[in-house]
Amino acid sequence: MFRRLLPRLLGEIPAGAALSHDDAEVAVAALLVRLARADNRYGEPERQRIDVLLSLRQRLAPDEIADRRAAAEMVEAEVPDTERLTAAIRERIPREQCAGIVAALWDLARTDGPETLWETAAVDRIAQLLGISEADSARVREGVALATDPDS
Template sequence: MFENLLSLLGQVKTYQTPLPEADAQHAMGALLVRAAKADQKILFEEIQIIDQVLAQRFDLNPIEAAKMRASCEKLEAEMPDTVEMTGIIKDAISATEKEATLSALWAVVYADGIKHVEEDELLHQIEAVLGISSKRAKELQIAARG
């Protein structure tokens, strides 16, 4: 009987979703995921913020936002270069949207209540690629901290 169970488990196939297109929306979502993972762990609070940002930014319901986040998680894992990911959105969004994106990234980083050096470094790298001045980026960071 035990052998039958093992043979059944060995036949289980995993379902793989295709990699989403690296468009501006998915690249932004992937950056949100990368910000959440910068401290080597992703917490429920960070996932909630990511889903809220995606829902608000792209007019999605909660289930659609969660599905998009899952696609963005896959894209984030496949795109190791943060500069390349940020570059995808750089030319596709306005200056106001760039600032909103940076604010959303800071909100994700602060969701766990702890500021980590890795998160700080990542977001400063992203702000530079987006072309947001250090002064304005600091203002957005302070506002996101609340």
């Protein structure tokens, strides 16, 4: 699944080569994994939440979701910078859909409690790289907080 994506992200295949939608979705999943691993506590709750978020993006069987997350974990470990992941996503996924990616990131950041300052900075940076303004990211964050925290 990620065999075409990884060489592309590592600069081994020219950027002009077409990227498949599935490869772009693996890049989205890799962003989720990168955020989940950021606090060095990448456990089962984060894995389960990533699986749920991936299932909301595409109708895939549970084994396909697990395969996509496993591919994303490998891609995330190999790709040195977030800019390459977001560039691959921007190339294939319309900007209007990038707000949904940012919403998934905010949702994931809240998996183990309120988002940390680092998670906030990371999601804001990813949103910027995806072409989402700081104001739009803040609105998405508020929406996710309201949807995931009944006391908000």
